[in-house]
Amino acid sequence: MTTPTGIGLGLRAAFIERVERGEADGKVAFLELSPENYMHRGGPAPRRLGAISERFDIITHGLMMSLGGVDPFDDEYFRELRSFLDRHRSPWHSDHLCWCGFDGALLHDLLPIPFDTGTAIRVADRVRAAQDRLGRPMAVENISWYLELGRGQRDEPEFVAEVLERADCLLMLDVNNVFVNSRNHGFDPYTWLAKVPLERVVQLHVAGHELWDDTLIIDTHGADVRNEVYDMLAWVIERVGPKPVVLERDSNIPPFAQLLDEVAAVDRVYQDALGRWHANQLVAKHGS
Amino acid sequence: MAAKGEARLAAMSAAIRAADAPQRIRADYAAFLREHGLVDGDVDALLERGGERMLVYRSLVHNRLRNVVREFIDRSAARRGKSEFRADFDAFMDEQAPVTPYLRDVPAEFVAWVTPRWTANEAVPPYLVDLARHELLETDVRNDPAGGEEPTELPLALDRPLRFDGSCRLMRYAWAVHKLPYALEDTSTPPHVLTNLLVFRDRTGKVRYLEIGEWSALVLEELICRKLPVAEGLRRAADRDGASLDDERLAKAANLFAELADHGVLLGAEPG
């Protein structure tokens, strides 16, 4: 298993043919994809993906594990997922700190969880069980949430830290989600970032977002990355060093060349920050 | 009462799914939450944020899922009518909701759920279930995990079943819905004739539709759906046709097998 670093792209049906034709070659460091879009599926899509994964490192990012849920895990889903991850040699697998199903129904969205210890224990148990079933490390992603489901005993970064420690797992840090939440709920995103154990960050997401109304931003992955989010990415990379960073785009997808330009723009921010990280390393090693 | 963690999820799940949730949340949000087992601190926190915020999630979930269903069966949805389709979808969420982890399988779950309801509803055009089933085929067959199996290299034998490509489906419609135009605004009624289509994914990944006659459909029902040995399948098909297995029927069956082998959908006799 390889662990790519640099700027990767979230693979989407809208441009998978262009990736297959080689238009992303040399321009993205790796691809991230959601196994649910390819699992349990025959025909052209898995064939295409097989060809693509010969040329690119693949990191998997799931949607439907429902780590914050209370329904028992679906054995069939895990079996399919495990064989998919093995086939595409994903070094770890990530899913969200959320729930997406209840009482057998699956709602196909990232639904919020309360930030309390009971929930942290439940989520951590499920993360550990998932790691066992998948035979590889799990990373959990902080989501955009529009309400907290009840009265939490702690704030979100404390909750995230508690889950990470209890599960001894990795963090898939979505800086856009931190930004969206900071605007929706009125907190300082850098205070948030300073409170999570950055040494557990294994991968990052950047994306754009849109307004629902004048009081709420929704994490649609439907717009360009904002400067504030670039700044946050740089702040994190400066502290954690080389990591894989994924540009996510799910709606209003621009022409592919333009999307690749955005990958290049994320890369410039990343490389600058990495330069500062290297400088810091040297200072730490040899003194100033 | 549900455990505390479960109660909060139950309340949100009901806010998203229950048909009357918007009305009840707007009328008395606290009562709605307490009814699902939420207690003081949690109720207060959610009240502070307000019921409309809870309903944002309902909109996000419904919009996403309804749009996926509409995308897959857009002509059926258009013919059903915007508000009627929306009401059908709301009822689906209320009574069943998706159970598949694969978003692309949600439309088929909706169609399976709505079929008896559309059939029983006189306001729904009688061909609409056939049209929805037909519209689902394109993605369903293209993405079927089965299909693309290797030929068995064994010649047809009367005492053995045949192997067909795993993606193939025999569709029997009461209406010739496959003849309807693709325009969303079209409202014409399809011919009211029994229609049989054999649908499969060819070796290039393209979905193919083969219109076949009644005798061929009877034969394939026995051979594909019931996996009977050839001779027994043909006999049963003739019985159901109310006729004897005469030379004409045998010749037609032989032609059908040759045609399906040409298309790469008939893969030879099953090994013994």
Ligand SMILES: [Fe+2]
């Ligand atoms: Fe993300």
